[in-house]
Amino acid sequence: MISRRHLLQAAAVAALASAAPRGWSMGRLPIGGRMSLRIPHDTSRLEPQDLFDPMAAIVATGVFDTIYSLDSQGNPFPSLADGLPKREGRQTRVMIREGLKSSRGFPVDARDVVQSIERARRIGAVAVLGDLQAPVVDKADPRCVIFKDIDPSVLVHTLASPVLALVTRHHAPGAPDGTGAFRAEPGPDRLTLVRNRFAARGPAFLEEIVLHRATDLLDSVRAYEAQSADIAWLGSYIHQPRPGSVAFELGSAAWIVLRGGNEAGEWGAPGVAQRLCDGIPPSRLAHLSLGRIPAPTGTPTWGGAPCELLVSRASPHLGEIARTLASILSSPGHEVTASEVAPNDLGQRRKTGAYALMLDVVRPVGPPGIATLLALATADQGAGAKSIARHPPRLSSYAPRALARTLRLGVVGELRISGTMIHQLRLAQARDGNGWDPGSSYRVGP
Numbered sequence: 001m002i003s004r005r006h007l008l009q010a011a012a013v014a015a016l017a018s019a020a021p022r023g024w025s026m027g028r029l030p031i032g033g034r035m036s037l038r039i040p041h042d043t044s045r046l047e048p049q050d051l052f053d054p055m056a057a058i059v060a061t062g063v064f065d066t067i068y069s070l071d072s073q074g075n076p077f078p079s080l081a082d083g084l085p086k087r088e089g090r091q092t093r094v095m096i097r098e099g100l101k102s103s104r105g106f107p108v109d110a111r112d113v114v115q116s117i118e119r120a121r122r123i124g125a126v127a128v129l130g131d132l133q134a135p136v137v138d139k140a141d142p143r144c145v146i147f148k149d150i151d152p153s154v155l156v157h158t159l160a161s162p163v164l165a166l167v168t169r170h171h172a173p174g175a176p177d178g179t180g181a182f183r184a185e186p187g188p189d190r191l192t193l194v195r196n197r198f199a200a201r202g203p204a205f206l207e208e209i210v211l212h213r214a215t216d217l218l219d220s221v222r223a224y225e226a227q228s229a230d231i232a233w234l235g236s237y238i239h240q241p242r243p244g245s246v247a248f249e250l251g252s253a254a255w256i257v258l259r260g261g262n263e264a265g266e267w268g269a270p271g272v273a274q275r276l277c278d279g280i281p282p283s284r285l286a287h288l289s290l291g292r293i294p295a296p297t298g299t300p301t302w303g304g305a306p307c308e309l310l311v312s313r314a315s316p317h318l319g320e321i322a323r324t325l326a327s328i329l330s331s332p333g334h335e336v337t338a339s340e341v342a343p344n345d346l347g348q349r350r351k352t353g354a355y356a357l358m359l360d361v362v363r364p365v366g367p368p369g370i371a372t373l374l375a376l377a378t379a380d381q382g383a384g385a386k387s388i389a390r391h392p393p394r395l396s397s398y399a400p401r402a403l404a405r406t407l408r409l410g411v412v413g414e415l416r417i418s419g420t421m422i423h424q425l426r427l428a429q430a431r432d433g434n435g436w437d438p439g440s441s442y443r444v445g446p
Contacts, residue, residue, distance in 0.1 A: 032207050033443035035425060037231035038214035038223045042314035042343065043191035045173035045182050048165040049116075051124035051379060052350070054315055054361045055191065057254035057415055059211070061430065062193060062438030063103070064165035064178035067094065067113065067202055068156045072431050074367055076156040080108075080166060080179060080200055082143070085152035092147045093138070093157055101178075101198035102168045103183035108200075110137040110145045112168045124163040127378040127385030128365050132158065161365050181439025182209070189213050192439065207443035216316050217289070218307060224420065232420040234289035234317075244423045251434035252291060252414035254363045255400055256321060257308075257379065259409045261355035267304035268356070273410030274401060276300050276329060280412075284328055288321050290413025294401070302329040302336050307356035310349060313340035320361045321412065329357075361415060367432060369398050376400065380407040 041054045048060040077303035078084065082095040100108035114135050121129050132155075138144035147155060158164070171177040176184040181204035193209040197311045214220045217234060224232035225242055236247065256279055260268035279300035282293035309329075311322035322338040329336045336357065341349070349355045362379040365371050370392045377385040395403075400411045417436050421427065427441035 010298065014311055019210050025153045026214070029205055029442055030444055031205055031442075033205075033446075034208045034210070035206055035230050035441070036210040036212065036235055037229050037444065038212045038220040039233050040217055040220065040317035040320075042216040042312070043211060043213045044078070044188050044314070046176045046186055046191065047173040048167065048176075048178070049123045049124070049125060049163050051121040051163060051363050051365070051375065052347075052361055054318070056252060057361065057363045058417065058435075059184075059191070059193065059209075059438055060162065061180070061435070062164060062182045062204065062209075062394075063176055063180040064167065064183045065180050066162065066165050067096075070157075070160050070367065070431070072433070076160055077211065080113075081159075085147075085155050087152050092150050094145045094155070095149065096143045097200065098143060100179060102201055103178055103180070103196040103198060104168075104170060105170055105198060106170050106177065108166070108168060108179060109142045111142070113145045113166060115169050116166050117164065119167065120164050124363075124378070125161065127367070127374045127389045128158060128161045128163060129390035130158075130372075130386055157366070161371075162363065163365050186293060192410055199439070202439075204439040206438075209438060214316060217287075217320060219316075220419070234355065234416065234419050236420040237276050242420075242422075245420045246423050246425075247420050248418060248427055250417040250427060250429050250436045253417055253435040254361045254415040255376075256290060256412045256415055257360050257361055257362050257376075257404070257409045258325065258412050259350075259355070259380075261349075261356040261358060261408075262353035263307065263356040264304050267302065268408060270408050271405045273408060274404040275410070276302065277403065277404075277410035277412050280325075280328055285321075285324065285413060288317075288324060288413070289416055289418065290321070291416050300328050301331050302334050302357075303336060304356065306333070308336075309336050309338040309357040309359060310339055310341055310346060310355050311359040312343050312346050312399040314343050317364075318359055318361070325359065325412070328397050352383075359412075360409075362409075364434070369395060371396050372400055373403050376407055376409065376411075378404055380409050388411075 047053045047066045048056050067080050068076045082097045085092045085094045133148050135145045135147045168177045179200040181199050183196045185192040191211045195204045195207050221234040221235035223229035258273045260273045279296050279298040281296050309326050326336040326338040343389050365375045402422045404411050424445040428437040
């Protein structure tokens, strides 16, 4: 097991160490302190195995661990396991570390692993798990999980997927329970991450991170400018820069996609949604902080019947994107209207395809490459994702936009981890270079 402290000190003390105050010693990392920000997403739940949860894309790595993890070179190492898997005949055995406790103080053993994997299979990991049979607990050892007919090297990479993060038998989206650096306390107005003293790989450096629910993109910037928040999410200032501010850019946490559903008719066919997205001029989306948008090809004009573009009402950021897209796609006789719906309703419509257009988030399920195709294909109501996992194709490009041209969804842009912060904060970048590591982030002053 590699601890959080060892990883941070060995790899990168901080993503923004150059902003350190003069005279500050890098010999020790400060423990304690708090961080607050406003974020335009749902704070009432956190579900690390949900492929479509934007808040999980942003903070789940600080609350949950995977059984194995990958270093910056893509090499696996044990996180919650006691060593690498061992093959014995047709069985591959994984030992869980002794003495693990969840963030809510419950013992963690092989039963939690088995339950968590099968739960993930139902939620967001069907393609990642592929043909992997349901594991069982070794009757002779409550710390041992037995898998059948799988090579250990394949298994460690599978169990490193973020949608296979371990949740305990006591976990619920409204009361998350994992083994990560923080314990999460969701609520309608805020999501609070509290330092987890039982953390499997070491508690967080920060004592607490409070993520207040923002009403829109500018809400976060206004709060930062008024000095009531430590971070301006996806922004910098409205009236004048806050003294001592430092910009940060920590990459992409997920893709924001436009879906075509069963009610779109021929305009819901594979490739159509991406063709629409490819026709959007970058200037029309510049205010939405979606990352680099390529130069347009074609025109972004909806040619189907007048319809609604569904979006979750729990995510103000996605709501703003949906309204912008609706205005871009619309033309006389082919009007598109953004419609905010309850998250549960959106999820049901997503499953059944009972919509014309939908704006959604899709999280990565592994490093860039075939895992990108797996994530997007799984999001597209399966779209042969298990077959792709079984027989990975060799493609000339795994760029998300190129992959989506064969699917019923199009990549609009990215869910970015960027903005402006006070100079006392050090936000640690995730090992794969995309996103951040909340547990390894810290504060060097008041």
